Amino acid sequence: MSLRHALLGLLANRSASGYDLLKSFETSLANAWPATQSQVYGELGKLSAEGLLDVTAEGPRGRKEYSITESGRAELRHWLVEVEPERVRRSSMLLRVFFLDTLAPEEARTYLTAQAEVAAERNAGLRALEANVPWDGSPLSVYGRVALEYGLRLSQMQRDWAEWAAEQVTPPTT
Amino acid sequence: MSLRHALLGLLANRSASGYDLLKSFETSLANAWPATQSQVYGELGKLSAEGLLDVTAEGPRGRKEYSITESGRAELRHWLVEVEPERVRRSSMLLRVFFLDTLAPEEARTYLTAQAEVAAERNAGLRALEANVPWDGSPLSVYGRVALEYGLRLSQMQRDWAEWAAEQVTPPTT
DNA sequence: CAACTCATGTAACCAGTTACATGATTCA
DNA sequence: TGAATCATGTAACTGGTTACATGAGTTG
Numbered sequence: 018m019s020l021r022h023a024l025l026g027l028l029a030n031r032s033a034s035g036y037d038l039l040k041s042f043e044t045s046l047a048n049a050w051p052a053t054q055s056q057v058y059g060e061l062g063k064l065s066a067e068g069l070l071d072v073t074a075e076g077p078r079g080r081k082e083y084s085i086t087e088s089g090r091a092e093l094r095h096w097l098v099e100v101e102p103e104r105v106r107r108s109s110m111l112l113r114v115f116f117l118d119t120l121a122p123e124e125a126r127t128y129l130t131a132q133a134e135v136a137a138e139r140n141a142g143l144r145a146l147e148a149n150v151p152w153d154g155s156p157l158s159v160y161g162r163v164a165l166e167y168g169l170r171l172s173q174m175q176r177d178w179a180e181w182a183a184e185q186v187t188p189p190t191t
Numbered sequence: 192m193s194l195r196h197a198l199l200g201l202l203a204n205r206s207a208s209g210y211d212l213l214k215s216f217e218t219s220l221a222n223a224w225p226a227t228q229s230q231v232y233g234e235l236g237k238l239s240a241e242g243l244l245d246v247t248a249e250g251p252r253g254r255k256e257y258s259i260t261e262s263g264r265a266e267l268r269h270w271l272v273e274v275e276p277e278r279v280r281r282s283s284m285l286l287r288v289f290f291l292d293t294l295a296p297e298e299a300r301t302y303l304t305a306q307a308e309v310a311a312e313r314n315a316g317l318r319a320l321e322a323n324v325p326w327d328g329s330p331l332s333v334y335g336r337v338a339l340e341y342g343l344r345l346s347q348m349q350r351d352w353a354e355w356a357a358e359q360v361t362p363p364t365t
Numbered sequence: 366c367a368a369c370t371c372a373t374g375t376a377a378c379c380a381g382t383t384a385c386a387t388g389a390t391t392c393a
Numbered sequence: 394t395g396a397a398t399c400a401t402g403t404a405a406c407t408g409g410t411t412a413c414a415t416g417a418g419t420t421g
Contacts, residue, residue: 019283020380026290036400049285053382058401078389078400090293097294097302102284104313109193110276111223114338116200119264120271125334128271139278160299163356164288174348182337194408210372227410232373252372252417 020060023050025069025085025093032073032084035061045161048168064089114182126186133179140172194234197224199243199259199267206247206258209235219335222342238263288356300360307353314346 027033027041035058042052061083064070069089074082085093110132117125147165152158201207201215209232216226235257238244243263248256259267284306291299321339326332 018380019281019286022283022290023286026286026293029290029293034400039400046286046289048280049289050281050283054401055383055403056381059403062402076400079402080400093290093293097287097290098298102282102287102306104284105279105282106222107193107224108276108279109196109224110278111338111341112193112197112200112220113271113276114334114341115220115223116196116203116267116271117334119200119203119267124272132276135278159359160288160291163359164285166356167285167288167352170348170352171345174344178341178344182340185333185337192408208372213372228373229375229411230409233375236374250372253374254372 019050020052020056021064021069022093022096023052024057024060024064025089025096028070028083028085029090029093032082034076034080034082036080038083049164117186122187126183129179129183129186133176133183136172136175136179140169140176143168143172193224194226194230195238195243196267196270197226198231198234198238199263199270202244202257202259203264203267206256208250208254208256210254212257223338291360296361300357303353303357303360307350307357310346310349310353314343314350317342317346 023042023046024038027038027046033041035054038061039052039054039057042050042057046052061070061081065072065083069086069092070083071086072081073084076082113128117128120128143165147169150158150161150165152162197216197220198212201212201220207215209228212235213226213228213231216224216231220226235244235255239246239257243260243266244257245260246255247258250256287302291302294302317339321343324332324335324339326336
């Protein structure tokens with residue numbers, strides 16, 4: 018049930034169309050909660066049917082502008098302060114680790130160093146993003162920075178772990 | 192498509208029944224790829240229909256013992272060495288961060304310190320697990336340790352990040 | 366013999382992905 | 394006027410969760 022709260026959260030800042038929201042999912046939210054077009058339009062319909070959103074304007078090309086209602090704000094707040102976030106549980110990258118014993122040690126090591134490389138690239142990508150965003154002191158920018166920092170620390174940790182793990186597999190011949 | 196590979200991976204080490212496999216998903220794989228009973232039985236049926244598994248014994252209470260076939264091993268290997276792991280993308284914990292600006296700073300800080308606490312508890316839980324497992328040098332134990340280390344580093348990083356983030360929100364009055 | 370564990374299976378539902386389908390407006 | 398962008402919607406499918414249903418064998 019997080020998609021609806023993502024929509025409510027975006028619309029809490031400013032009213033927008035499905036098309037506008039979609040772009041937020043492809044950019045800022047891409048690393049926290051991506052969503053597809055069909056999902057967004059479908060959920061907007063349900064949210065307005067339930068009175069959490071209103072259509073407050075209609076523009077060219079059938080554009081509908083959605084605005085959050087009071088009960089929408091209440092639902093968002095409830096989700097933020099009362100509902101415990103579910104932990105992320107699934108990682109096919111980590112699942113593979115359990116089965117590396119079915120490969121030759123050299124192959125297992127190749128897998129782990131490749132993962133280190135993926136994490137390093139992701140870290141570099143986020144650093145580039147960090148450099149391109151204007152970090153004024155606005156509230157949105159503060160929390161955006163906090164979220165980005167999570168990605169930076171995560172990718173760094175993954176890189177360090179994968180390099181360490183690769184060493185565990187074929188220890189340097191002593 | 193990772194569930195089937197998790198099953199193949201478990202059966203690559205030893206033949207087992209659906210019931211046996213289910214227990215692996217509740218214990219060792221719980222933190223990498225959990226699965227439910229209905230999912231496991233369903234997938235075992237599909238895998239044997241496709242010839243990746245065979246039923247090699249039947250026991251009391253309708254127990255069926257599944258064994259991996261050669262094409263099952265080939266598929267597992269393919270998945271391990273050729274298929275790029277998909278990155279984990281969804282975190283409702285992180286999604287909430289984007290919308291903390293709709294709360295009072297004090298409430299946002301409460302959220303972040305609570306997340307630090309959750310991560311600390313999880314780290315402690317994994318440490319306890321680490322102490323209770325016999326870490327002989329067996330291949331399974333080596334890779335199990337590597338996976339556990341991932342959890343330890345992740346929870347530590349999450350704790351550090353959440354504490355740092357909480358400080359960003361209401362900086363100590365200077 | 367009662368309670369517990371072992372053991373499998375199915376049905377309904379929910380969230381998310383991919384693909385199909387359509388058309389208006391803007392801009393070079 | 395042709396291409397790009399804006400804009401919405403639906404259908405089919407996949408993976409995962411919850412709940413229902415049944416029954417055999419084991420242990421105290």
